[in-house]
Amino acid sequence: MFRTYYSLLRLILNEIKRVGEEIDGVCVLEKIFRSLTPNFEHVVTAIEESKDLEIMNIKRITNEFRDKLGEGAYGTVFKGNLSSEFFVAVKVLNNSKGDGEEFVNEVGAMGHIHHVNVVLMVGFCADGYRRALVYEYFPNGSLQNFIFSADNKYGFLGWDRLKDISLGIAKGIEYLHQGCDLRILHFDIKPHNVLLDQSFTPKISDFGLAKLCSKDQSIVSMTTARGTMGYIAPEVFSRNFGNVSYKSDVYSFGMLLLEIVGGRKNIGPTIDNASDIYYPEWIYNLLEGGEDLRVHIGEEGSDATIAKQLAIVGLWCIQWHPVDRPSMKVVVHMLEGGENLTMPPNPFGSTGYTRTNASLPPLRRLNLELEAIAELE
Incomplete structure (x- = not known):
């Protein structure tokens, strides 16, 4: 199952615009999100095309997990792309974490965060015990x-x-x-x-x-x-x-x-x-x-x-x-x-x-x- 903040944002924006352009709040809200994500339009378009992302889609996005970026205690990170212009980092969690504690922690925390100095979680996938987190991709890597x-x-x-x-x-x-x-x-x-x-x-x-x-x-x-x-x-x-x-x-x-x-x-x-x-x-x-x-x-x-x-x-x-x-x-x-x-x-x-x-x-x-x-x- 795949969820994103941008899908909800786009629905809200479309509905407000349908009701009337005179509502100023939409302009302020959109400016905030655009400032947080320079490639805003590419993000929205790519995500709306992937609303029901399951593990098979994760394999497609990562090209069968071909480009490995790194590995940690809880999972492995792969480079992927939602479109030709929007690349992502896909963190596939280890199956051994059956209780899903790290997954719940991360999704729960990221749902409250929108800040220029915090990574953007594009979405997540939960297919049984197979779980993945999808983030912005940064070619410079880590500090x-x-x-x-x-x-x-x-x-x-x-x-x-x-x-x-x-x-x-x-x-x-x-x-x-x-x-x-x-x-x-x-x-x-x-x-x-x-x-x-x-x-x-x-x-x-x-x-x-x-x-x-x-x-x-x-x-x-x-x-x-x-x-x-x-x-x-x-x-x-x-x-x-x-x-x-x-x-x-x-x-x-x-x-x-x-x-x-x-x-x-x-x-x-x-x-x-x-x-x-x-x-x-x-x-x-x-x-x-x-x-x-x-x-x-x-x-x-x-x-x-x-x-x-x-x-x-x-x-x-x-x-x-x-x-x-x-x-x-x-x-x-x-x-x-x-x-x-x-x-x-x-x-x-x-x-x-x-x-x-x-x-x-x-x-x-x-x-x-x-x-x-x-x-x-």
């Missing part, structure tokens, strides 16, 4: 390609663009937390889940772990930890750090910012030298000592200023206790302004960890334990 590329085949985006991308992601998360009729907690913010369109506008994607709650609900209940190792807030693992809330996404965003600055993952694959591997602590000590980041990342002038701004905001976001982290609204203001940013409290100061200490810092141990949990689930 991960541009900040973790070991051979630099994608090229460096430049600090001005990286700041714009960071601000766009922040605005998208702020919208999820405050701009929808329900508050949406993503719980898996990371570079891999940020897609980039032709203009490098960031689009938050993958809502399989998301939770929806009312706007006046500041705390959510969780029975198990969820997320990706290295981005999971401490309170998601242990309530000793505080309650799970929208501030958990703030933590993940902070980790993402620090990875943008460093051009590397915050936690490496080995633990032989924890002081070198755990980048957030290293960068805090660097900034606290008054050293200029450009010495270490090879940038000059205003580029170093932007890198320092992103790093400071990231460090504010990864404070151990949720109450000490800013809201995403404040984060947006920090990124838009940037002047007179002060260093946050040292989030690693209470660990008792030093560079000469052979043991791992507690936060590092916490992330390793989360990785083990994720592998067992």
Whole structure:
């Protein structure tokens, strides 16, 4: 079965126009949707021709699943096309997820979202246990390609663009937390889940772990930890750090910012030298000592200023206790302004960890334990 927001929108527009052109609301509504989707007409036409999309249609759209874009824990993504001018990314969920939790989470969340910095779900297919989600296709792929590329085949985006991308992601998360009729907690913010369109506008994607709650609900209940190792807030693992809330996404965003600055993952694959591997602590000590980041990342002038701004905001976001982290609204203001940013409290100061200490810092141990949990689930 296939459903789309655009089919409903087109029906509403046609009915209003049939009744009378004098109704101004249609013009405003159409402008909003057109601003969110530059190829609006192609989207509407392609979708209206595919109202009853079932698994056989998914095979046709993806040309028998020929062009594989990627694979994750819950499914595989293929490139497809609804028409010659409108390409899509089709996420086919694994049959092993018989309860359909990720499918329900994603469809439920996407039904509340319309924002320039959040990926558009074109529609979905549910044919028994065979389920698929159909999204806009972005040829630039994910942010991960541009900040973790070991051979630099994608090229460096430049600090001005990286700041714009960071601000766009922040605005998208702020919208999820405050701009929808329900508050949406993503719980898996990371570079891999940020897609980039032709203009490098960031689009938050993958809502399989998301939770929806009312706007006046500041705390959510969780029975198990969820997320990706290295981005999971401490309170998601242990309530000793505080309650799970929208501030958990703030933590993940902070980790993402620090990875943008460093051009590397915050936690490496080995633990032989924890002081070198755990980048957030290293960068805090660097900034606290008054050293200029450009010495270490090879940038000059205003580029170093932007890198320092992103790093400071990231460090504010990864404070151990949720109450000490800013809201995403404040984060947006920090990124838009940037002047007179002060260093946050040292989030690693209470660990008792030093560079000469052979043991791992507690936060590092916490992330390793989360990785083990994720592998067992």
